[in-house]
Amino acid sequence: MRTRTTYRHVVHKIIEHPDTDVTHGAxxxxxGWSATSSTDSKVVDVACMEHxxxxxxxxFRRIRTSFEMVVRAE
Ligand SMILES: [Zn+2]
Incomplete structure (x- = not known):
């Protein structure tokens, strides 16, 4: 018995998840000090300089958190 399989190559990309915010921290x-996380990176910049x-x-160790998802690139 012969089996034939067709592979379809689908290109994907990763994008920021809709309806989510990027959060900045430091x-x-x-x-042990850490900045209050904010969606505004400038607020964290100022908190670091005040510290x-x-x-x-x-x-400082800066932290940028985002939510992302893989989708088909079409
Ligand atoms: Zn410190």
């Missing part, structure tokens, strides 16, 4: 590299002003800590 953690100090020198102490530097109070503590003289100058390094």
């Amino acid at each position: 953690e100090c590299l020198h102490c 530097t002003g109070r503590s003289n800590h100058k390094g």
Whole structure:
């Protein structure tokens, strides 16, 4: 018995999930401080600079969280 299989190559892409926000956060590299997460990255920028002003800590780990989904690229 001979089996023949046809493969169809479908191109996909990954996009940001509709109806979701990108969330920005930050953690100090020198102490346990972390910024309140915000959908506005500038709010987190300001929070980091204020933390530097109070503590003289100058390094931060920035976190950008988004929700994404794979869809067919057509
Ligand atoms: Zn700190």
